[in-house]
Amino acid sequence: MIQNDLDSLTVTDMDAGELFSGSASGRLIKGYAAPCSYTPRIDRDYLFHESMREIVVWLLSTPEERADPLYIFGPTGSGKTSLVRQLAARLNYPVFEVTAHGRLEFPDLAGHLSVQNASMAFQYGPLALAMQYGGIFLLNEMDLLDPATATGLNGVLDGGPLCIPENGGEIIHPHPMFRFVATANTNGASDDSGLYQGTLRQNIALMDRFWLCEVGYPDPTTEESLLERMAPDIPHELRKSMVSFANEIRRLFTGEGDTQKYGETIEVTFSTRTLIRWAMLTIRFQPLSRQGIQPIRYALDRALGYRASRETRAMLHELAQRMFPTSTT
Template sequence: MPANQPDDRVRVRDAFGIDSDLVVPAFSEPDEHVPEVDEDHRFDPDVTLALLAGFTRNRRVLVQGLHGTGKSTHVEQVAARLNWPCVRVNLDADISRLDLVGRDAIVLRDGRQVTEFQEGIVPWAVQRPVALVFDEYDAGRPDVMFVLQRLLERDGKLTLLDQNRVLRPHPCFRLFATANTVGLGNLNGLYHGVQRLNHAQLDRWDVVASLDYLPPDVEIAIVRARVPELADSRELVASMVALADLTRKGFQAGDLSTLMSPRTVIAWAENTEIFGDAAAAFRLSFANKCDEAERPVVAEYFQRCFGRELADVSPLAAAS
């Protein structure tokens, strides 16, 4: 593990490209839990400063945004530039209290089977200089969420009832979460499986940051960096991003029930390089995911951005 306390300083302007004179604490050496640095990542100033407040001032930060906005990646990339160990946990419906806190397990000791308590991810992280990130926070089961209630308090002590122990968090333990909603449930039908969050628990988050999609120029630059084969095709990538923006506006207006995230745009660009045709790749990457009643709207978006119809092109014919 790294040093028990940050032993380095990082300038926000240099590390994150944000117009700020802030200097934040960091670790000088990474360990195996520090994420890899993504040089192509673009930081949202407001969300990044909120996350930095979480790392430097031990604030509990919840990042909310639609899918594909890069919520979890934002936390990881801030941690990567601070050399701060970071562990992500998906709070899906199969995660139980025992998974988080720990359970008794049968192990071999000196050739004999004995029952021993095995710590879960929460006690393990609480005792270390680790940033623990709960992904899909609004999809966690209600009975599981109350396990985290005590961690959100100011002192954040964790009580292990099975062990009659109270764990005091490491001074550099940090807690973050990402969610598609703000705890109001699946209002628009887009995120099946999310839960309505207990307001008393939601109120315990010190900072709630909202992350939106990137500006078009930044998204274009990211797609070209992620798909080097299209690096010289800026006009093509610009049309892809423009179409993605139309789907997002259509979603907000109620014309579409789904939208294109930056992740989908990158997949579309990669498939365009594979099949050699933007129309065929678009159908495979996004159009086929849409409801049949909405496909004429999607085809109209394609025609507006590319100046041609979304013809039924065979992917195999396009690839040849």
């Protein structure tokens, strides 16, 4: 049934401006006429930030131009994966997604033999399906992948076919709509900050094949607009203060705080998803204000503080006390 769903995909042209900004631009971008079971759902509350422009330009490359594979890197929780999903959702693009780890092997991507109906049959992996049917292969946390395994992707990254020895030497030539996207916290040169344990330095020849795109946290205006949509019951000035608090924690996480010494960091950060969780929990815990408990600081522990060390959590409480001395929603 899934194969029939993928077989029915029909390529179509869409107006890029109308699709992403609501105003027709005359610049056409290729997508699919209808979604399939692998197409992400559109999040109507999602707000695109400035980094989308680079990825849209990358998507505008025609199949004849054969766009380079894309490597998106940036801090945790900055929205790298969700940005790709939401762009794909609006283009009805199927996304075949896998998260890398140190034990991931090439057959996990291409496919392997498995038992089906009491007999052995070959099961295609996400990379093979994306190449065969013209989808986006999304490899998350690529800098956790063993460089030797990653090097096995070089031929595919160059636009070559995928050979599957386990399936009788089958050759899968890339569909014209096939796209390869990798996301990571580092730029592939390993992590010298100590923030992302387990990341590995990738082969320079592998990284040379990618178009690199850096995605940071959304600007304050974007996050304030997002909170306005998600938590309109929180007063405007309080939402602004919450965004300011989140950005201060991010600076402390990256060692850029005003009072931090060189190399000094904290072990947690405020992703956009954590910011939204904090706002939603603040609203849920509002009844506690009648018991003398401040909802915004109570929710902070549940959204972030309990993940921190005792020292960092105390610092969060001290900062929250200064920024939210008596605030309630």
